[in-house]
Amino acid sequence: MKKILKILAGFIGVVFILFLILLSYLWIREYRPKEVEDIKVMGKAEEEIESNKEYKIMTWNIGYAGLDKDTDFFMDGGNMVFPIDKSHVENAFDNILKISKEIGADFKLFQEVDKDSKRSYHIDQVEILKDNLGGNLAFALNYKVDFVPFPLPPLGKITSGILTQTEKKIEKSERYQQPIPHKFPVRLANLKRGFSASYLPVKESDKKFVLVNIHLDAYESGNQGRLAQSKQIIDFIDSEYKKGNYVLVGGDFNQELSEVKKEVPEGIWDPSPFPKEYLKDFMKLLYGDSETSVVNDKPYTGKDAYLSTIDGFIVTDNIEVKNIKTIKEQNFQYSDHNPVLLEFKLKN
CATH class of the missing domain: 1.20.5 (Single alpha-helices involved in coiled-coils or other helix-helix interfaces)
Structure with missing residues (x-):
C-alpha cells in the first residue's frame, strides 16, 4: 500500500x-498588446474614396475556413475540436474567396482569419487574401498563443485576427485593445480582442473615412466583456465623429442585433442583446432585415438549426445608407456565418 x-x-x-x-x-x-498599436498596411492602392458616390462593404466572419457545414464544433455544443481534414479547410477557403470576389464589395471586413494555426493546418490565409484580392489590407491580431492546452485534443498554436481589404487607399491603420473579460490563468491561452480602425483619405476633403473592423467576445461568463467592448467602440465613434470624420463600423458583434426573441436550446451558445441604449443620436445600427447571419449549432442541415443575427454595421449620420442585406446563398456551407452587404455613400 x-x-x-x-x-x-x-x-x-x-x-x-x-x-x-x-x-x-x-x-x-x-501576447501583451499595447492599448493602441500601428498596423502595417499591406499591398498597393492609390485611389481615394469620394463623397456622394455609391460603394459596397461586406462583413464576413469566415470561421478560419474550419467551421463549414460538416463541422460539429465543441464550443457550440458539438463534439469536434478540429475540422474534418485539411482538404475541408482548403475547399471552404477557396469557396470563401470565390464568393467574396463575386460579391464584389469595395470594402471587405473579414473576421477569424488564421495566419498560422493548428486548427487550420497552418495555412496562411492572410497571405492568400493579399495575393488574390490585392489593394490595401490591414491585419490585426485577436488571438496569439503558442499553445492552447484545452480541450482534448488541445487546440495548440493559434495566430488569428481580423482583416480589412479595399482597393481604395488606406492612409494608416491602428489596433485598439479591447477590455479582456478573461482572468488569470485562463487569460494566458485565450483571445485578446482588439478592433482595427483604418483611416482613408476622402478626395477633395480634409475629412477621413474611418473604417472599423470588430469581433467582440463570445464565450465569456455573462456579457460584461461584450458590454464594455461595445461601449469602447461607441466612445471611439463619438470621438472620430466630433472630428468631422465619417465612421463605419462592421463585423461580428456576438450580440443579437435584431428584436427577434428566441428560445435557446440547452447546450447552445446564446448571444446577449446588443445594448442599443449605448448608441448616440447620430449613430445607426444596421443588420440584414432580421435575416439570420450565424448558425449557433453544428453541423448545419437546414432543419431545426438555432440561428441568430449578430453580424452588421454601425454608421454615423453623415453616411447615407442605400441598402443592406444578408447574402443567404452561401447558406452556411463554408462558414458558420453568412456575409452581410451594405450599400452606402458619404454625404457632402
Missing part, C-alpha cells in the same frame, strides 16, 4: 510540475 501511495504521490508531483512549467511558459510568452 505504501509503495502504491508513493507512486501515486510521485505521479501527482510530476503532473503538478509539468503544469507549472506550462503555466510559466504561457505567462512568459503571453
Whole structure:
C-alpha cells in the first residue's frame, strides 16, 4: 500500500510540475498588446474614396475556413475540436474567396482569419487574401498563443485576427485593445480582442473615412466583456465623429442585433442583446432585415438549426445608407456565418 501511495504521490508531483512549467511558459510568452498599436498596411492602392458616390462593404466572419457545414464544433455544443481534414479547410477557403470576389464589395471586413494555426493546418490565409484580392489590407491580431492546452485534443498554436481589404487607399491603420473579460490563468491561452480602425483619405476633403473592423467576445461568463467592448467602440465613434470624420463600423458583434426573441436550446451558445441604449443620436445600427447571419449549432442541415443575427454595421449620420442585406446563398456551407452587404455613400 505504501509503495502504491508513493507512486501515486510521485505521479501527482510530476503532473503538478509539468503544469507549472506550462503555466510559466504561457505567462512568459503571453501576447501583451499595447492599448493602441500601428498596423502595417499591406499591398498597393492609390485611389481615394469620394463623397456622394455609391460603394459596397461586406462583413464576413469566415470561421478560419474550419467551421463549414460538416463541422460539429465543441464550443457550440458539438463534439469536434478540429475540422474534418485539411482538404475541408482548403475547399471552404477557396469557396470563401470565390464568393467574396463575386460579391464584389469595395470594402471587405473579414473576421477569424488564421495566419498560422493548428486548427487550420497552418495555412496562411492572410497571405492568400493579399495575393488574390490585392489593394490595401490591414491585419490585426485577436488571438496569439503558442499553445492552447484545452480541450482534448488541445487546440495548440493559434495566430488569428481580423482583416480589412479595399482597393481604395488606406492612409494608416491602428489596433485598439479591447477590455479582456478573461482572468488569470485562463487569460494566458485565450483571445485578446482588439478592433482595427483604418483611416482613408476622402478626395477633395480634409475629412477621413474611418473604417472599423470588430469581433467582440463570445464565450465569456455573462456579457460584461461584450458590454464594455461595445461601449469602447461607441466612445471611439463619438470621438472620430466630433472630428468631422465619417465612421463605419462592421463585423461580428456576438450580440443579437435584431428584436427577434428566441428560445435557446440547452447546450447552445446564446448571444446577449446588443445594448442599443449605448448608441448616440447620430449613430445607426444596421443588420440584414432580421435575416439570420450565424448558425449557433453544428453541423448545419437546414432543419431545426438555432440561428441568430449578430453580424452588421454601425454608421454615423453623415453616411447615407442605400441598402443592406444578408447574402443567404452561401447558406452556411463554408462558414458558420453568412456575409452581410451594405450599400452606402458619404454625404457632402
